[in-house]
Amino acid sequence: MIVFLCVRFLVFSFVWPFIGGWREMYAANDAIPLFINMDYMKDPRxxxxxxxxxxxxxxxxxxxxxxxxxxxxxxxxxxxxxxxxxxxxxxxxxxxxxxxxxxxxxxxxxxxxxxxxxxxxxxxxxxxxxxxxxxxxxxxxxxxxxxxxxxxxxxxxxxxxxxxxxxxxxxxECLVAAGCVFRRLYGAPVKAGTSRKKSFALAARDDEERVFPPPPLGAKERQLEEIWPYSDTRFSVITPNRLWVGANSRILGHIKTYGNLNVDDNVLITGNVFAEGDIVIGQFCKILGDIFAQGSVSIGEGSQVGRPGKIKSVVGNQTVFLSSGAAVYGYVTTEGDGRVL
Amino acid sequence: MEMAIVLMKCYMLFTIAVLAIYTARHFIFTINRLFGKQRIYYHDIIDSDLRPVTILIPMHNEEAVCRDILERMLLIDYDFKKFEVIPINDFSEDKTKDILEEYAAKHPDVIKPLHRYAGERGKPAALNEALQKARGDIIIIFDADYLPPRGIIKNIAVCFNDPEVGAVMGRVIPVNTRVNILTQLLDLERSGGYQVDQQARWNMRLVPQYGGTVGGFLRQVVLDLGSFNVKMLAEDTELTFRLTLNGWKVAYANRAECYEEAPESWAVRARQIRRWSRGHNDVMFKYLLPLLRSDYISGREKADAILLAGVYVVPAILLSCMVVSMALFFLGEMEIFAGVFFLIFIGVYNTFGNFAPFYQVGTGCLLDGMKQRTLLIPFLLFNFYFYMWYTSRGFADALLDRLTRRRTIWQKTARFRAKTEEQKSS
Incomplete structure (x- = not known):
């Protein structure tokens, strides 16, 4: 009995777990390297x-x-x-x-x-x-x-x-009327609504052709929670919490927030906008860089992302909402629900 | 003697605590990948204004593989006005120099070799010299045996649009899995390491590790931090901690996948793992206290960074604890704890704790859609002892490096592709 138990113990401990492995080792049924498409290039079209x-x-x-x-x-x-x-x-x-x-x-x-x-x-x-x-x-x-x-x-x-x-x-141009739902849109530009008229974002009137240099790498402010209306910010803003950007302000840099980002009306941001939470862009704003949120993105009426001749992206992991008159020069995508309001 | 026994018992308790913490870490990462909220990477961003990129490829006697990677580089999908490749010929004695010159003559605007036959040897020194020559804002490094796909550069470069990202790490996939059991097991480890460990750390906003290849960093940031430390064997791990300590983040790009050649012999793997352990532990000695004191990183980032720093010490702790437990056993002093709760702890640990890394590897395989090869997971048991020995030796090397202040010498990993080609043809 003891010998039988010992043999059984040895078999279950040292033989049984390896039987499948031995078979796989010699037969190599699943030994092909994980597939990588060597010719894959990202192209929305x-x-x-x-x-x-x-x-x-x-x-x-x-x-x-x-x-x-x-x-x-x-x-x-x-x-x-x-x-x-x-x-x-x-x-x-x-x-x-x-x-x-x-x-x-x-x-x-x-x-x-x-x-x-x-x-x-x-x-x-x-x-x-x-x-x-x-x-x-x-x-x-x-x-x-x-x-x-x-x-x-x-x-x-x-x-x-x-x-x-x-x-x-x-x-x-890609013109998408109210009530449409989508996952990915790509155009030069993608416009929400039914009017082909140019957007009237405040910044578009001022800075249509102006090229803004990127802010210096070290020029960052890390503790801001508010940017006051009518202010000029000449550095990137990285905040561990939420951030509110007041109306008519100009940010000549990038934004990264770990909470939600609320941008009031008529704001110009020359860099990229990243948030771990949600991003809400008000009316008639102009964002020259990409917008990326792990949560949702909402672009207000008449706001513009990117500029003619460039390709920029709006990415919202959960949802993307475009209000009437919003224009994105490039790519809009969401893993969840995309909707034109 | 009594004092020694008390110390040994305390050491055993310390080891149990360390192992329990690392077990929890394995489970947290595994559960995050299976059931947690997944944080997306930036690969969905399409941007026509990506920054100029320089590819650095350190090479030391790479005639067997260097043509392949240069051919792949010429197929890359990137604006070639913003793209250059600097293969770094670091004291090569074979035909590497001739091959690089051949390609430079054909593609002078893209391939700009750097030949080094004087000065400090080794990868960090070579990278430092190349950083001075590079014109790209973004530096992406590949080892000479890698085979990058066409879209990988955009996939890596795009993450630097995030103003907080200082470095990014892609995913390495062994191309020679079919060669033998070692390469098959390394493939399993890579799957667990990247698909679960790195991705979970990215999901949880912890500290993904920059691995020195299939990854990139901002040139100016590294220059501002004083370039690479030529005395470090693990310049990649060191960069991870230096960036973290200076308020930069390391991103992980699970879809920036690239084939590599995994070591095909146990001797080569042993040398590699010992070198990694030596370098990593050297970094740990240097950065453990600064990490604890850092104001830039959150509490959980700090905890993760410290556990990451200590990952190559654990095998040495475990090995020495085995010796201690044997000593206690023969001294008749094994009874440290008694009672039902401790018995339950032992039972739970034996059931789950011992297998935590294996669950992680299995989850990685599952996510990669590789079901049959999970049958090989029990064989990782042998790797466990193999790694414990060589990692412990690496730890001892690092300790001696610290105590004696001796110079470390970079040893590159042997390549197998030429041999494999010869075998194929024969």
Missing amino acids: YFAISFRRFFKNFLNNEDLRPGIYELRFSKPEKVCVLENSVLSSERTLDVIAYAPRDLATENGVSFEKEIYVRGSAAIGQNNDLRALVCDGDVSLAKNTVLRRWLDAEGNISAGEGCNLGVSLTSGK
Whole structure:
């Protein structure tokens, strides 16, 4: 009995835990190095670029006649070359759609696969799209639902109440009306609202073309909790708590807060703005750098982030809210809920 | 004799306390990664105004690997007007110099080698000389055996938009996992170390460690701090503490991943771990008190920094405690504590405490989606004893360095890629 117990103890202690390991050591079923995509480069328009490249290989510079063709993605797919530039209402298309010229859809059209439009696209109300690539301008009428992504070389305008899926990217301006929800937006600029007029951020009137040098590395103030209205701050502010920036002040530096950051109206910040909490930017402010919050970001009416010819980002881990007239030159993204107010 | 026995008993209690603290640390990090709030890194920021970057690649007899990394550098996604590569040829005696000159002739605007055949030897001295030559605001360092992906530089450089970040550390992934059991086990350790330990410290706003490669720092900040200390073997750990003490933060970029070549022989690994321990402990001796006194860092950052500083002392403490416990056993003085609560503590520690690092490694594998290789985790038991011995020897080296003020000599880790290629071809 004792011998049996001893053997059992030895087996359970010194043999049993290693059996799986021995097998894995020799069979090496899971010994391939962890995968790193060596060619990965961050590009907000990556999906569209990749799709266009693939589709152009398929087209091979040929003018396809209307009809159904077969295309090999990861699996064989049917491609419908559209004859009419207008799709009638309540129609459902369950194959990849290719429009050699412009495309317009009436209300309630549903696309279950990708669409590639070589001209401009005018999508009717209550349409349901999976993904759309367009070489011209795109307009989405209200309450359109985008399941995955949309990219246009030209301008994009999204009507009220659209669901903009995972990604909406444009080579030009991206105009997003109130009530739209989003995850990622990219444009030059991304504008909230329906007006294409230029933003009237206070600082935009003063400093449109001015280049602000970065503040010296050591120029930092660490204990501020308030920046007074109408003040000029010529250093970066790092605070372990919350920070309130008064109206009409100018900060020629960066901001980092470990609490929430509240920026009142008409404020100019020339650097980047980082917060471990939430960031609330008031009306008609101008932020020339990136905005990044581990919490939420809210950009007030008429405020501007970045400037023409540059790409800057607004990143909110939890939510991003854009008020009407807010403009971001570059990229807006959130892991949670993005919404135009 | 009685006094000695009391001291030995106190030492055992001290060791138990230290081990319990480090066990708790392992569990806190593991639980944070599994269930805690995850703090995002800055990789989602796209910015057309990223600062100029200089890549430094220290090289000493790297003819086997240097072509690979230079080829990778030429594929990097960055504005080449703001990008330069300085391979530092540090007293090489093989064909490294010729290869670097060949690349410099072909790409003079990007690859600008620095040949060193005079002055102080070693990585810190080489880096100091290169810092004087570099033009980038941001310095990113790779070892010569690394294979950086195209997007990694933007991923690392973007974190310096945060005005508080002075250095950033990326993630190292062994490329030669299939070679033998040692490389497989090192892969497990890396997974636990980066995916759980470093990321949890980033999540919890503690002190992620700058590891000296696949990472970067602001050139002006390091110059202002007096460059690298040429007497230090662990110049990377020292930089972590110097930055922390001066109000800068170290960021951790889990998605800035880069392949490295892990040591393929136990002898090489032993030398590496002993050197790390020696260097790290040297840093601990120097910075423990300043860390305790620092006004810049919060209480929990301070606690984490101190535990980080002491991480290479623990094996030496444990090893000496084993000797002490044997002495007490043969002296018949093992009874230190008695009672139900102590028995429960022993039971809990045996069940959870002993396995805390293994849970961490297992969690790392789980997060990386590597399930089969978790079967190898029991073999880390052997590594535990192996590391305990060589880390303790490193601690003894550091102690002697302190006492005798002798000079430390940098020894680079042997490369295996050429051998592997030869093996493949044969």
